[in-house]
Amino acid sequence: MAGDFIITGGRPLSGTVRIPAAKNSVLPLLAATILCSGPVRLRNVPPLADVDTSLRLLRGAGGAACRQGGDVLVERAPTTCRLDAKAAAQMRASILFCAPLLARLGRAETVLPGGCRIGARPVDLHLSGLKALGAQCREEGERLILTAPSGLRGADITLRFPSVGATETLLLAAATAQGSTTLRGAAREPEIADLAAFLCRCGASIRGAGTSTIRVEGRRTLAGCTFAPMADRIVASTYACACAAAGGRVELTGCAPATYAPLLEILAQMGCSVECGPETAVISRFGALHGVGKVFTGVYPALATDAAPLLAAAMLTARSESSIEDVIFERRFACAEGFAAFGGRVETAGRTLHIAPARRLSAAEVRAPDLRGGAALVIAALVAEGTSRVRETGFIDRGYADFARKLGQLGAQITREMRPGA
Template sequence: MYKLVIEGGHKLAGEVSISGAKNSALPIMAASILIEDDVIIDNVPNLEDVKTLSQLLDKLGKKVEFSNNRMVISTVSEEEFEAPYEITKKIRASIAVLGPLLAKRRKAKVSFPGGCAIGPRPVDLHIKGIRVLGASVKIEHGYIIAEAQRLTGGLVNMLGINGTSVVATENIMMAATLAEGTTVIDNAAMEPEVVDLANFLIKCGAKIKGHGTNTIIVEGVKKLKGCEYKIIPDRIETGTFILAGMMTNGEILIKDCEPNHLTEPIRVFKEMGADIQITSKNTISVKGKEKYEPANVTTLPYPYFPTDLQAQLMAVLTKAKGISVITEKIFQNRFMHAYEMNRLGADITIDGTLAVIKGVEKLYGAPVMASDLRGGAGLIIALLGAEGTGELLRVYHVDRGYEKIEEKLSKLGGKVKRERTNLI
């Protein structure tokens, strides 16, 4: 096990390059199951989740070669259709192999997925969608077992009790590429990563329209071909570094990013008083300040404020001038980091889906524990802005979604080092 030891109080300054989007890489990797030819994916981040999904693809008859952020996926066998629990328990995105397996191999047996412990994220929309496309589905011993001799197009409504679903939208879109006829996905997720997956599939020969809107239309084809594709920059990593710069009153230039994917967060950060400029198509400059205005933010699906930046924003708001409110509309139980921030001296009160943050003068370094990926990122930002030295335990959560986090922060002048620990 590892921990991050962080000495707070140092301004971040310099340049940082953003990695490829984890939430694009994973579904695009899963989509390779649809394709017999070689698939080459560029700008793939070197993350634990990517390694785990590579293991799953290997189990499913794919050969994955990965070096220098370039991945080549080839086909060894198309016989296997089971995604076992020992792999899927580690990663939520493992459910994304359901649609491709069903469409290409006519059968799928996928264990219920794992990943971050941030409340229930049911698979009901995935199951509903593939049933509309003609699959028979049953749940046995923790597995989703689905079969279909040939999927057929249909009207799939992605609206569930918790709103739409990004991964379910992706799963049905992938399955529909090889279905007979036309599939219409209503209330589809509009996230940039969904668009990225659609663009990849189109390059492989799929017929898809409407991606980026809430209605996606897929006309099935008989076969997809291999291609080479570069995935988009990670907007959540970009937002995380913006907030890290803000927290430390820093001055940083963020390169290789996509500012258009962060329109709403950047608006919020500017209203708080940060000096953020889009200096070119792929760069953002950030100039922090000592104190920020409070904010009232609600997390919602794209293009609104993303739940995946909620914890990082909360860290900055702990030292804002007044009282801020964050309403979490996407996931239940996604405020676990707040209790750890209070250990650093923050004043945060949780009431159901509301977090009330009263700004304090100082935070103080202390040992804290990550309970999930983005909560861990929020705690890193809090420790960067704290007085003295603190530690982040369970850093493996952060490693699932951030490539070389301590190296990038250290290059900007942060005092961050990784050390072994016997603590879990």
Template sequence: MDRIRIVGGAELRGSIPISGAKNAALPLMTASLLTDDTVILDNVPRLSDVMQLLRILGNHGVDHSISGKRVGQESETGQTIQLSARQIVDTTAPYELVSRMRASFWVIAPLLARMGQAKVSLPGGCAIGTRPVDFYLMALERLGAKIEIEAGYVIATAKDGLKGAEIEFPKVTVGGTHTAVMAAVLAKGTTVIRNAAQEPEIGDLCALLVKMGARISGAGTSTITIDGASRLSGARHTVLPDRIETGTYAMAVAMAGGDVMLEGARPELLQKAFDTLTATGAEILATNEGVRVRRNGSGIAAVDVTTQPFPGFPTDLQAQFMALMTRAKGVSHIRETIFENRFMHVQELARFGAHIKLDGDLATVEGVPTLKGAPVMATDLRASVGLVIAALAAEGETMVHRVYHLDRGFEALEKKLSRCGAQVERLTG
């Protein structure tokens, strides 16, 4: 099993190209099930989750091709994927495929909308809380689907097709909003989704669907209105840059010190996190190339954070920010309001010498002058990169185990850090 070895202490200087967003690419790929024409996606990141979703889509009959690298491109340059669901050959998404990745459950909406039926295993993914699919199923039922759960599978049917309806989520849900949007675009009549998630990845999905012929208004707001279409066509779309990868590398610079240009980053996708980083003492500058992040030697200020749905501070940056706060001058408080089990990285950060106390959804972090390298183990995708950030500033060597979590969401991480001076290498076996 691969490991990543990091020797801390080096400042980061140079440039890092920001990849396409995993959290946008996966629903965009899933949307290819809605049409029998070809959907072309540019800037798709090279990640294990992307490959896993291609296997799942292939099981339904989706053909795909991946364009090879062009002259002058590096391995961290996004790829182009063509997806063609000309004929759906199977409306079942089996346990052995879906259990490996939660986002694969989203196939239920386009399969149901286009074929009138879907049988999808209950999902897997990171162990960061229960994250039930109740809201997904509630949205489908509002649109006229009949839902049954049998032997770990959700069986959804709509013999006469889905029908437009009012859907109001009791709390903001990104997955639920993705599901409702993909189901409603082929439903008969008008659908209004209230308390919809406002994440940029929702807007990116809606942008593709509009190119395909969907009639959608209000994307990016809490109310999305969709007038159902009889069919959708193919389209070409570029995946937006990954705001979580952007924030992660920005925090790495704030932690290790230095000066790095995050190429292609869009600051408007991450304003709350950048405001928070600025309060810690980092310098954030938007340019035509992307976002430049610098930190001088004045140290890191302690800042309190509460995770919230967009446009608030992202839960997917909580572990990375906690790593940064372990070296802050003073005490910080980090409240996790999105997932109830997303503090599993605390015990691993303690192995570096961090001082962190937990009380329910609140972590109190007392900054320490130095961290010491240690063997640590990744517990989920975002926690694993939080350990990498801590290791960059720790004295001595750190070995991060179970890095397959990293491969799910960070394209060419060790290459991107190494090109900026970090001592990072992957060890195989």
């Protein structure tokens, strides 16, 4: 992993952050370009490690994809069905590239995807849905091979859990399948609606995205388009929690507060001032923080699982107790060990993190265990007295572009120290 963050805590944050395009929208959009017969341009895509991995997947399968300034341009869809094993293993979202390859070429080959170690993330919902659409699936060693000998055909599918990834996979498969598909029990996250909006811009027929029932009329071909992905509500949540923890006043622009409203509501209950407009949120914290008892994550529109560690970091110095239960991933709070190193009074019990009041946090050397847990440790370091070091920052690069520089522009004392060979 590349470099460490060196952070001297105790400085309040002040300034404005424009929120970039959402990683969790851009990755399925890049997978969707495989369905398109013409060029696709995605606007203002941040330089994230996961985006680079997605571009490697497209190029490795014969596609033509590159960055042009702040945009990503996909000029040609892949021509081969095999995804690069090394790139696919690095990222959970690589599974999303299988359905469009299957739809376009009749076959897709990959390895089981990797990503952050936050718990079981099975692909069985993806595969069972694809089977309902006519796919055949088999494993050969570590490889997963999908075929559709007679093409994909519409079906009536009910998901037993509203998985975001499975919903995206089945939208991508159904968009050009023969006939009609009804997907019940679908995820309702705004990134689902963003993917559907892109596909419809390219000529797909999709109704109900953003609700639990989505109906798709398959189209033989899709065109290309220029598209601006939605803003990243988890990045916005990160800077909101950083301001709550460190104190000060931060304005977040370009991201609808409605997409991360549960987190803002909890910050307000903790003692922050939160002012919202259609595309702007202003978070201020100049007094003490208070605990809020027990909160839960859940499927949208509940508190996002990705926001749980970030919120926990803001709760570390609150004057009363809080706890967060994550109902999605069993190892969401791998960052708890790092919190304890800073002096946080935390305890994990199953999927729940309990946080007791800590008078102060002290500098420590910690390791980012995963993407959001790593960002949460950076937030804790912003509060800790003294100079801290956060290692394994490559995890953080998967979801945050120029994280140190942007925090520095808000007044944080943070630098990145690159190790030899990074």
